[in-house]
Amino acid sequence: MLLSIDSSAGASVALLGPEGVIASRRTSATNTHAEWLAPAVQEVLSQAVLNHAVLNQAGVAVKELTGVVVGVGPGPFTGLRVGLALAHSLAEAWGLPLHGVCSLDALAYRLVRTAGDDTPKEFLVATDARRHEIYWARYRSAQEAAVMLDGPHVSAADQAPALPVVGAGAGLYPEQLHPVALDADVATWLPDAADLAMVAAAAGEGALRDPYPLYLRESDAQVPQQMRGR
Amino acid sequence: MSATAAAPKAEPLVLGIESSCDETGVGIVRGTRLLANEVASSMEEHVRFGGVIPEIAARAHLEAFTPTLRRALDTAGVSLDEVDAIAVTSGPGLAGALMVGLSAAKGLAMAADKPLYGINHLVAHVAVGLLDTAEGQVQSLPPNTGALLVSGGHTEILRVGSLTDDVQLLGSTIDDAAGEAYDKTARLLGLGYPGGPAIDAAAADGDPKAFRFPRGLTMPKFEGSAENPGKHRHNWSFSGLKTAVARAVEQFEKAGQPVPVADIAASFQEAVVDVLTSKAVRACREHGITTLLLGGGVAANRRLRQLLGDRCASAGIQLIIPPVKLCTDNGAMVAALGAQLVAAGASPSSLGIPADSSLPVERVSV
Ligand SMILES: [Zn+2]
Numbered sequence: 001m002l003l004s005i006d007s008s009a010g011a012s013v014a015l016l017g018p019e020g021v022i023a024s025r026r027t028s029a030t031n032t033h034a035e036w037l038a039p040a041v042q043e044v045l046s047q048a049v050l051n052h053a054v055l056n057q058a059g060v061a062v063k064e065l066t067g068v069v070v071g072v073g074p075g076p077f078t079g080l081r082v083g084l085a086l087a088h089s090l091a092e093a094w095g096l097p098l099h100g101v102c103s104l105d106a107l108a109y110r111l112v113r114t115a116g117d118d119t120p121k122e123f124l125v126a127t128d129a130r131r132h133e134i135y136w137a138r139y140r141s142a143q144e145a146a147v148m149l150d151g152p153h154v155s156a157a158d159q160a161p162a163l164p165v166v167g168a169g170a171g172l173y174p175e176q177l178h179p180v181a182l183d184a185d186v187a188t189w190l191p192d193a194a195d196l197a198m199v200a201a202a203a204g205e206g207a208l209r210d211p212y213p214l215y216l217r218e219s220d221a222q223v224p225q226q227m228r229g230r
Numbered sequence: 231m232s233a234t235a236a237a238p239k240a241e242p243l244v245l246g247i248e249s250s251c252d253e254t255g256v257g258i259v260r261g262t263r264l265l266a267n268e269v270a271s272s273m274e275e276h277v278r279f280g281g282v283i284p285e286i287a288a289r290a291h292l293e294a295f296t297p298t299l300r301r302a303l304d305t306a307g308v309s310l311d312e313v314d315a316i317a318v319t320s321g322p323g324l325a326g327a328l329m330v331g332l333s334a335a336k337g338l339a340m341a342a343d344k345p346l347y348g349i350n351h352l353v354a355h356v357a358v359g360l361l362d363t364a365e366g367q368v369q370s371l372p373p374n375t376g377a378l379l380v381s382g383g384h385t386e387i388l389r390v391g392s393l394t395d396d397v398q399l400l401g402s403t404i405d406d407a408a409g410e411a412y413d414k415t416a417r418l419l420g421l422g423y424p425g426g427p428a429i430d431a432a433a434a435d436g437d438p439k440a441f442r443f444p445r446g447l448t449m450p451k452f453e454g455s456a457e458n459p460g461k462h463r464h465n466w467s468f469s470g471l472k473t474a475v476a477r478a479v480e481q482f483e484k485a486g487q488p489v490p491v492a493d494i495a496a497s498f499q500e501a502v503v504d505v506l507t508s509k510a511v512r513a514c515r516e517h518g519i520t521t522l523l524l525g526g527g528v529a530a531n532r533r534l535r536q537l538l539g540d541r542c543a544s545a546g547i548q549l550i551i552p553p554v555k556l557c558t559d560n561g562a563m564v565a566a567l568g569a570q571l572v573a574a575g576a577s578p579s580s581l582g583i584p585a586d587s588s589l590p591v592e593r594v595s596v
Contacts, residue, residue: 034329038336038581077285078326081292082333089337092296093310212292219285 001064003090004197005041007033007083008075008103009127009168013040014194015048016201017064021194023047028190033082041086067096069200071103071191073214074135074152075127080213087211099200100211103127104167106195108139108146109202111166113195115182122149124161126169126177127191129154134169134177135216136160145202154216242314242572245302245338246565249331250323250351251383252276252287254294256302257562258313259569262369264361265306267555267562270294273424280417281410282382284324291330299338302561310342315578317568320348320596321589323383328585336581345578347568348596350397350589351559352386355379355525357393357570358556358563372548376400376519378510380534381526381558382409382424385466385506387513388591393567394574399591400513401464404447408502409528411468415475415498419491429495430531436496443474443501456516464513471501499533507538511545523550529557571595 002016011033012026025040070087073080091098104125112119119141126136137151138161153160157173164180171179171187179187199207241261248255252273258266272290276282303309318335321328332348339346356377360369377388385403390396406414409426416425421432446467447453454460475498482489514522522542528534529551542549556562576595583596 034333035582035584038333038340042340042581078288078329081288081326082329085292085295085330085333086337088292088296089334090341092299093338093341219283219289
């Protein structure tokens with residue numbers, strides 16, 4: 001059983017058991033992660049107690065838990081770190097392994113799961129990087145999975161390869177990015193902890209990354225005039 | 231779960247987490263006994279910018295958190311299970327930096343099923359004075375205590391009736407913090423970062439009377455009288471001082487003369503320390519404060535310790551200066567305040583508390 005957390009765009013929490021998702025929470029708000037996320041984890045764990053009676057009374061000393069999965073972005077830095085800091089301390093206190101997964105993988109996986117055989121052979125995942133840019137990665141669809149071929153990158157939408165797109169980036173830049181043809185509104189999709197957990201469970205070591213943010217951008221720090229040349 | 235208070239006990243075992251600026255601190259105390267104080271600093275990474283860059287500090291907190299936590303538990307020889315409560319700085323400070331420590335603290339509290347106490351960083355600077363390694367350590371807060379906090383992030387004078395429920399802000403800077411003025415002036419003089427020790431060292435060979443730099447907010451219209459205090463009687467301002475130093479440097483450079491760095495550093499330092507201590511001691515006298523605690527990184531400053539010592543002595547005020555590593559930001563001070571809150575039976579915080587970058591000093595816990 002995996003507890004999964006993503007805070008790369010909105011924020012989400014999911015508990016994944018052998019049979020599927022046991023409990024989950026999500027918000028599309030982008031500026032409340034510090035307040036929203038910890039209570040959401042607690043709610044998910046408590047709900048699992050009610051649903052399955054697999055957890056102890058405290059709801060957290062979870063015998064069945066085998067690991068913590070965390071989305072490492074890319075995403076806006078401040079919110080992204082909130083999820084990572086929470087995941088780090090949960091895994092540390094529980095003594096469980098912590099698995100990082102690229103948050104864009106969650107959207108690629110969701111597309112394959114939703115579209116099945118209709119998944120384009122190659123496609124792009126694009127999310128909002130603010131400042132008129134997108135985070136993106138290029139994927140190839142494989143048997144019930146997606147393999148990242150290139151990325152993740154941050155750039156203007158018109159710099160990305162011309163491939164069908166999944167993710168909120170397509171909704172933000174409809175001129176440059178054309179969504180994958182599907183009934184579902186793929187142009188609004190945000191990375192989700194439940195998909196992330198499934199990526200981690202299915203892919204094994206291959207898709208796992210160090211549990212630290214994929215910043216892709218330097219911090220904005222400018223060396224002041226007086227410090228130059230010293 | 232985390233909403234239940236720690237059972238009040240005289241000497242609770244508390245783990246404290248600090249991440250409000252550029253130090254990642256994890257400290258562990260039992261009551262007023264210091265068991266561990268592990269600090270990882272990102273200071274080196276800010277040197278080339280001449281000041282703390284919030285995004286760089288926040289990135290470093292996440293990297294440093296788990297290793298620092300492990301070291302603290304190891305040093306204290308305790309496990310997370312044994313801890314009675316988790317305390318964490320919830321403000322004031324840099325928002326993005328605060329959120330890392332706060333989020334990590336919530337995770338620990340939840341996973342280990344411990345009550346969480348989101349506490350005020352400024353009040354924690356005062357609580358650290360109770361810890362047993364402090365020189366002239368006090369087991370409990372003396373009556374009529376005040377605190378002067380001076381660092382790169384704060385310049386405040388407080389009256390502390392009780393660490394858990396009676397803290398009052400008497401005065402503060404209205405612009406730059408004193409430590410920030412040191413950093414900016416050191417930059418102007420090409421002395422490097424952090425500015426405090428750099429200027430203190432350069433000033434050693436200089437004449438503090440060579441330049442008469444301004445003492446901010448000391449004009450009668452700002453200060454008023456004891457009976458009829460002006461708006462800024464106990465407040466400081468350092469932005470005018472910084473401008474005066476810049477102008478002095480400029481004059482020498484324009485004239486093609488070498489800048490008298492030592493004299494400027496000494497005169498700058500004298501202006502800062504003079505106005506800091508005179509206003510602090512006057513605030514103490516006018517509010518019946520008889521014990522003053524010095525906190526914050528600038529407490530390491532040689533001249534500040536000397537002049538504050540002299541002026542407190544003449545005013546009959548007992549001065550307490552904790553060891554420097556407890557004056558700079560650290561987790562032990564957070565744990566020390568947490569232990570006071572647990573012992574007093576204070577309510578723990580919810581897991582939904584926000585990071586509050588401008589948390590007022592009157593709010594000891596959130
Ligand atoms: Zn401080």
